[in-house]
Amino acid sequence: MDLATTTPNPSKSVATQGKEKKDLTLYEEPLNTPGVVPLHLKRDVNTDYPIVEIAQRLLLRLKPETFLCGNLEAILAAIALYKAAAPVYSHLEHFLLWAFTSQITISEFDPIAKDVFTWMSSNVIIKNNSTCAIMSTGESFDTTGYRRIIRMDMVSNRSSSTEESHTVPALGQRLFWVGFRPFLFLRNGSRATRVAQDNNRGSGPSSARDNSEISNSIVIRTLGWSLDPIQKFIKQCKDSKESNKQGTTTMYFSNGKPDPWLNGLWTSVTKATRKLDTIDIDDDIKNDLIRDAEYYYSDESKEFFAECGIPYRRGYMFYGPPGTGKTSFSAALAGHLHCDVYHINLATGDLNDGRLQTLFLNVPRKAIVVIEDIDSAGIGREQGPGADQHDPLGDILDPMPPPRDSHGQQPRGDMPPLMVTLSGLLNAIDGNASAEGRLLIMTSNSPHTLDEALTRPGRIDKKVYFGKMMPPTAKAIFKRLIGRTATAKLAYSDAQVDAYAQTFSEKLPADTFTPAQVQNLLQACRGDAEKAISDLDTWVQETLEKESAKLKADKARKLAQEEAREAALKELKEREEKMLLERILVPTDPGQASSTREQHSAMGNGTDRHEASTVQLPIVGSSPDIHMALDTAQQPFTNPNDPRTCFPPPEDLTTMNNGSKTVIPGDGEMALVTDNKEVATPTDS
Numbered sequence: 001m002d003l004a005t006t007t008p009n010p011s012k013s014v015a016t017q018g019k020e021k022k023d024l025t026l027y028e029e030p031l032n033t034p035g036v037v038p039l040h041l042k043r044d045v046n047t048d049y050p051i052v053e054i055a056q057r058l059l060l061r062l063k064p065e066t067f068l069c070g071n072l073e074a075i076l077a078a079i080a081l082y083k084a085a086a087p088v089y090s091h092l093e094h095f096l097l098w099a100f101t102s103q104i105t106i107s108e109f110d111p112i113a114k115d116v117f118t119w120m121s122s123n124v125i126i127k128n129n130s131t132c133a134i135m136s137t138g139e140s141f142d143t144t145g146y147r148r149i150i151r152m153d154m155v156s157n158r159s160s161s162t163e164e165s166h167t168v169p170a171l172g173q174r175l176f177w178v179g180f181r182p183f184l185f186l187r188n189g190s191r192a193t194r195v196a197q198d199n200n201r202g203s204g205p206s207s208a209r210d211n212s213e214i215s216n217s218i219v220i221r222t223l224g225w226s227l228d229p230i231q232k233f234i235k236q237c238k239d240s241k242e243s244n245k246q247g248t249t250t251m252y253f254s255n256g257k258p259d260p261w262l263n264g265l266w267t268s269v270t271k272a273t274r275k276l277d278t279i280d281i282d283d284d285i286k287n288d289l290i291r292d293a294e295y296y297y298s299d300e301s302k303e304f305f306a307e308c309g310i311p312y313r314r315g316y317m318f319y320g321p322p323g324t325g326k327t328s329f330s331a332a333l334a335g336h337l338h339c340d341v342y343h344i345n346l347a348t349g350d351l352n353d354g355r356l357q358t359l360f361l362n363v364p365r366k367a368i369v370v371i372e373d374i375d376s377a378g379i380g381r382e383q384g385p386g387a388d389q390h391d392p393l394g395d396i397l398d399p400m401p402p403p404r405d406s407h408g409q410q411p412r413g414d415m416p417p418l419m420v421t422l423s424g425l426l427n428a429i430d431g432n433a434s435a436e437g438r439l440l441i442m443t444s445n446s447p448h449t450l451d452e453a454l455t456r457p458g459r460i461d462k463k464v465y466f467g468k469m470m471p472p473t474a475k476a477i478f479k480r481l482i483g484r485t486a487t488a489k490l491a492y493s494d495a496q497v498d499a500y501a502q503t504f505s506e507k508l509p510a511d512t513f514t515p516a517q518v519q520n521l522l523q524a525c526r527g528d529a530e531k532a533i534s535d536l537d538t539w540v541q542e543t544l545e546k547e548s549a550k551l552k553a554d555k556a557r558k559l560a561q562e563e564a565r566e567a568a569l570k571e572l573k574e575r576e577e578k579m580l581l582e583r584i585l586v587p588t589d590p591g592q593a594s595s596t597r598e599q600h601s602a603m604g605n606g607t608d609r610h611e612a613s614t615v616q617l618p619i620v621g622s623s624p625d626i627h628m629a630l631d632t633a634q635q636p637f638t639n640p641n642d643p644r645t646c647f648p649p650p651e652d653l654t655t656m657n658n659g660s661k662t663v664i665p666g667d668g669e670m671a672l673v674t675d676n677k678e679v680a681t682p683t684d685s
């Protein structure tokens with residue numbers, strides 16, 4: 001199409017042209033004016049698509065007719081050709097990749113991916129003047145699922161990373177070299193796929209794409225027919241992480257979610273290692289624990305376990321009041337042994353036996369697994385099939401609806417919160433499928449509530465009590481929290497600090513306060529030793545008063561709960577009695593009574609007759625009578641002479657062997673007489 005030939009002459013007036021020409025004269029400029037777009041082409045141009053206008057102007061300026069055989073159809077044909085050839089190119093590309101490269105795909109939530117990210121961050125993104133990366137504040141960018149990932153901002157790495165933030169490779173691909181070998185790093189996944197996966201939660205690894213790539217994954221590709229170079233590269237990433245890890249401990253927290261591709265099993269946080277000498281507990285206990293744990297991970301011990309055929313596992317139970325250092329010591333021990341800590345929280349309601357087992361199986365060989373506050377996880381002494389049965393008292397004591405979940409939804413009746421059972425926990429800890437090499441630490445505030453099976457030797461090898469502050473530990477905590485600052489800032493000598501610490505430990509009542517409480521007091525003094533000592537008496541008094549007030553309040557609350565429970569029990573009993581009466585009372589309507597009698601006569605004598613007549617048993621009286629009758633109503637007849645289990649035909653007035661007698665005073669009236677004494681009749685009631 002030649003634009004110039006169809007250009008109307010703008011100089012001609014509308015009035016002097018025919019209809020067709022009249023339309024054409026609307027254009028103000030000749031169409032062949034460079035840079036001017038004819039109005040009929042402008043109809044698709046709007047502010048949303050200025051690019052179309054730009055392209056059109058460009059075409060006019062370039063005058064494509066001069067080099068494309070004089071028409072625009074050639075351009076369209078070229079585009080069509082490109083479109084047709086694109087799949088061929090894609091196939092060719094796939095073939096070349098298949099034929100000449102090797103690749104490894106890693107789920108983004110796998111710990112290995114974290115190692116690769118960290119290596120890429122420090123060796124490629126920061127060094128190679130990248131223009132695109134993902135920045136995350138905080139430490140846990142690696143295994144946390146998309147909710148945190150979308151918080152990250154795309155940034156240019158020209159703003160250098162700070163201590164508080166991390167840059168990780170952006171989605172897409174980048175080429176880098178390790179020595180003389182080129183590698184292609186490819187990060188798949190987008191927010192859209194993450195959302196889609198979120199909606200398909202539970203689909204698990206089947207959400208992988210058809211071409212066996214995992215969504216939200218990274219792919220490492222290199223030239224050649226062997227995976228060795230990639231494996232070496234991954235090992236290099238791991239080694240680099242290990243060397244960077246000095247002085248830090250990584251804590252993993254169980255997610256309890258079913259889809260390991262979406263959220264991973266663990267969320268991790270890396271912290272500066274807490275040193276063991278910052279935990280103030282009895283020195284003997286501390287040294288014993290350290291020696292035991294060190295020996296457990298020694299080669300000698302591994303051989304011993306293997307030779308004796310004992311499963312290579314060790315377990316500790318730390319128990320004592322809250323705030324005495326059970327969790328802190330576990331973390332410090334992990335730092336000392338250069339291993340990571342895996343925290344499993346059983347009380348979240350999103351763990352069941354299967355998931356717990358999976359978590360234990362996914363703990364590396366050398367790791368400390370901590371199950372905190374196991375007594376509050378709802379795993380009591382008895383947890384049989386009836387343990388989760390509905391408690392009728394609950395309805396009376398707590399008539400409120402169950403709490404809403406995190407999405408504000410009422411829990412559905414058919415979806416109870418997940419529970420870990422005692423047998424599930426025992427299996428996970430030391431069942432055949434349980435991983436070996438881990439050191440398990442359970443912490444508890446009240447270990448006496450735990451089932452003995454859980455704490456028996458073999459599962460728990462050491463039980464350690466973490467108690468309140470004694471004078472030696474009070475002295476140690478004073479030196480640690482006050483001494484160092486006092487020496488540095490106020491130039492106290494060691495002897496002075498020691499003297500203050502001694503005074504402090506003597507003034508602090510022994511076995512009364514937890515280390516957490518004392519730490520709170522000393523932190524507030526900010527290195528002022530004299531203030532710490534002068535404030536101590538007041539603090540002790542106030543804290544004791546607060547504690548006693550809290551104790552009183554707790555006692556009152558417990559008493560109120562007990563009373564409410566008793567009242568509820570009473571109410572329940574009354575309900576039962578009422579229901580029973582409704583079930584068993586004979587109607588006083590003579591018509592009904594005679595028809596009942598007819599039914600009884602029709603039944604004749606025998607067991608059936610007894611069952612039928614039992615239903616009519618009139619019982620009104622104290623609760624033992626009621627329960628006697630309830631038993632009778634629920635049990636089949638076995639002894640026809642037993643007044644509780646045998647009721648005579650209504651037409652007879654029978655005296656029982658044991659002296660009990662049933663009286664039928666008249667139509668529609670029945671009464672139970674015990675020891676020839678009438679208890680009640682329906683008309684009485």
Ligand SMILES: Nc1ncnc2c1ncn2[C@@H]1O[C@H](COP(=O)(O)OP(=O)(O)OP(=O)(O)O)[C@@H](O)[C@H]1O
Nearest residue numbers: 278279280281321322323324325326327328515516
């Ligand atoms: N023995 C201790 N030595 C030093 N610090 C301690 C000690 N005990 C507690 N703390 C401090 O008190 C705080 C709470 O300690 P931690 O969480 O370890 O107690 P816990 O016994 O595990 O409590 P809980 O039973 O509630 O889990 C921490 O800040 C910790 O530093």
